[in-house]
Amino acid sequence: MMRYTLRRLLYGVLILIGVNLLTFVLFFAVNTPDDMARLSIGGQRVSPAAIERWKAERGYDKPLFFNASSQGVKKWTDTIFYDRSVPLLRFDFGFSDQGRDIGHEVASRMGPSLALALPTFLLGLLVCVAFALLLVFFKGTRLDFAGVVVCVVLLSISGLFYIIAGQWLFAKILRWVPFSGFVDGWSSVRFLILPVVVGILSGLGSQARFYRTLFLEEAGKDYVRTARAKGLRESAVLFRHVLRNAMLPILTGTVSAIPLLFMGSLISESFFGIPGLGSYTIDAINAQDFSIVRAMVFLGSVLYIIGLILADISYTIADPRIRFE
Structure with a gap:
């Protein structure tokens, strides 16, 4: 297990180096420093x-x-890549094109992102x-059919609609919550209620439909039929067997969503x-501050x-049969 973890960490470092290099090339291939200067100053x-x-x-x-005019090691270090991209590998985000400390901004803004x-x-x-x-408990009934229809309707609507409709109904018409804004401390709860509800509602259709498919697939397997034949209640079958054995794909989606927790929601x-x-x-x-964008991508x-x-590590916790050698 330790060897597997170290090997994955090594792969991760190599991937980060590749992403850093590719991001730098793409950014400076699209916009040269001259183009950045024109965009920042304004006009052609x-x-x-x-x-x-x-x-x-x-x-x-x-x-x-490569700086041909320098001598020795400075031919490689006295370059834009070394000044702008290499420090990212030690999590030194540097300064934005406006001269602000990106690391300080990231640290101060991570709290509100996590709060949401x-x-x-x-x-x-x-x-x-x-x-x-x-x-799944009411599979084949009218409730199951109605639930599937609701899921299809929810995932067919753009997430932007939920935001606009929620602000119009709950903030402007009913005045239950603030329209927008944020404050530090527990007072921020009243500002977060609406975006949290909107976030849950906008993702309910696709995720619930996906989980329903997983649970139905597990519910049709032999071990579930055996559990039912032994006389277990349907609720016990669902929670002890179906949910537990469907944890691997659930973990894949939930643990992989960690970046979204820290990076925040762009639209919301x-x-x-x-x-x-x-x-x-x-x-x-x-x-057009590409220093910040490169830091956020990294x-x-x-x-x-x-x-x-x-x-990958959580798989071994959810299913002891999995062992990485």
């Missing part, structure tokens, strides 16, 4: 002197990978699994005015790889 009619001054202030006046994402994730998982088990945070990492990324994209890759490794 910018003097070459202003462009060179903007690049010199931010360190973009150096070569990308954690209850949405945990309550959403509980509601979806419970709803799917309820449909922007619409509800929550100062998390999701809205931070959207603001960086709108401002951070998302790190969290996603960690999530996949944790998912």
Whole structure:
């Protein structure tokens, strides 16, 4: 098990290096430092002197990978790649194109993102699994048919509709919750109720339908029929056998969702005015601040790889028959 974990960590490091290199190439292939300067200053009619001054202030006046004018090791270190991308491997996010500390922004915005994402994730998982088990318990009945129809309707509607409709009904008409905003401390609960409910409702259709399919597949296997033949109650069959043996695909989806918990929701945070990492990324994209976007892409890759490794490790906990040699 230890050898497997170390091997996966090594693979993860190699993947991160590859993602870092590929991201750098893609960003600078799409937008050269000259293009970044024009976008930041504003307009195409910018003097070459202003462009060179903007690049010199931010360190973009150096070569990308190889500096032939330097000597020794500086041929490789006195480059944009070494200054901008190599520090990411030690989680030094550097500064944005506007001169702000990205690491400080990430640390301060991670709390609001978690405050929204954690209850949405945990309550959403509980509601979806419970709803799917309820449909399986009443399989073949009108309740099961109605539940499947509700799931299809819910997953057919865009998540943006839930946000706009929720703000219009509960914030503007009924005035039960604030329209948008966020404050620190327990007072933030009233600002998070609506986005959490919207997040759960928008994901209920697809997730509950997926879990229902998993549970129905398990419910048709021989060991479940044997349990029923022994006289076990249907609720005991569902919770002791069906749910337990369907945990592997559930763990794959839930543990792999860890990056979303930290990175936040791009749409929800922007619409509800929550100062998390999701809205931070959207603001960086709108401002053409590629330093922030590259840092967010790298951070998302790190969290996603960690999530996949944790998912593999959690398999052995959910199913003792699995052993990695």
